[in-house]
Amino acid sequence: GAGVSQTPSNKVTEKGKYVELRCDPISGHTALYWYRQSLGQGPEFLIYFQGTGAADDSGLPNDRFFAVRPEGSVSTLKIQRTERGDSAVYLCASRSGTKTGNEQFFGPGTRLTVL
Amino acid sequence: DQQVKQNSPSLSVQEGRISILNCDYTNSMFDYFLWYKKYPAEGPTFLISISSIKDKNEDGRFTVFLNKSAKHLSLHIVPSQPGDSAVYFCAASSNTGKLIFGQGTTLQVKP
Numbered sequence: 001g002a003g004v005s006q007t008p009s010n011k012v013t014e015k016g017k018y019v020e021l022r023c024d025p026i027s028g029h030t031a032l033y034w035y036r037q038s039l040g041q042g043p044e045f046l047i048y049f050q051g052t053g054a055a056d057d058s059g060l061p062n063d064r065f066f067a068v069r070p071e072g073s074v075s076t077l078k079i080q081r082t083e084r085g086d087s088a089v090y091l092c093a094s095r096s097g098t099k100t101g102n103e104q105f106f107g108p109g110t111r112l113t114v115l
Numbered sequence: 116d117q118q119v120k121q122n123s124p125s126l127s128v129q130e131g132r133i134s135i136l137n138c139d140y141t142n143s144m145f146d147y148f149l150w151y152k153k154y155p156a157e158g159p160t161f162l163i164s165i166s167s168i169k170d171k172n173e174d175g176r177f178t179v180f181l182n183k184s185a186k187h188l189s190l191h192i193v194p195s196q197p198g199d200s201a202v203y204f205c206a207a208s209s210n211t212g213k214l215i216f217g218q219g220t221t222l223q224v225k226p
Binding site: 004031033035040041042043044045048055056059091093095102103104105106107108109 | 119121149151156157158159160161164204206211212213214215216217218219
């Protein structure tokens with residue numbers, strides 16, 4: 001079956017530009033998470049959606065970062081006025097059901113490079 | 116302040132021997148602990164998890180042990196195989212299900 005997909009796989013942009021990263025979760029998964037992974041570190045939580053609503057956005061680093069999930073399926077992470085420090089791999093994960101111990105299935109990530 | 120720590124950046128073992136990967140945490144409110152494996156250019160892949168009310172969970176070659184008093188968990192892989200070579204992340208789950216990851220341990224299994 002289809003797993004979590006993310007597009008684009010790579011994105012190179014210039015400082016100050018706007019970018020959108022897309023995540024297609026596993027069909028039927030109501031929970032969706034965004035993480036960011038910098039080189040040599042573990043993934044770092046950004047935001048969690050349950051259905052269409054952002055249930056926890058405590059990991060977003062500042063107001064340049066925003067994410068939506070308007071129909072409870074596909075999600076888009078939006079970064080305004082990108083900075084070189086935003087360069088990282090952005091990972092999306094989805095989970096079925098409400099049990100928090102259920103495994104999260106990760107996509108391959110989008111590697112963002114800000115020049 | 117890092118809530119989940121993997122203090123060994125790398126580990127090398129011989130094929131057929133046991134691999135033991137360690138993880139420490141600080142927050143006693145975590146309800147689940149999970150181990151993920153990651154190959155380059157791929158997303159993390161779930162391996163095994165354990166509820167905070169258990170002290171051991173086993174799945175094939177993989178066993179996770181949880182010591183709540185020491186706030187420590189470990190992943191045992193036996194026997195280790197060359198295909199197990201990857202980066203291993205330990206993660207703790209909070210009440211919203213968000214995962215807090217350690218820094219990862221790179222495991223190399225030599226043939």
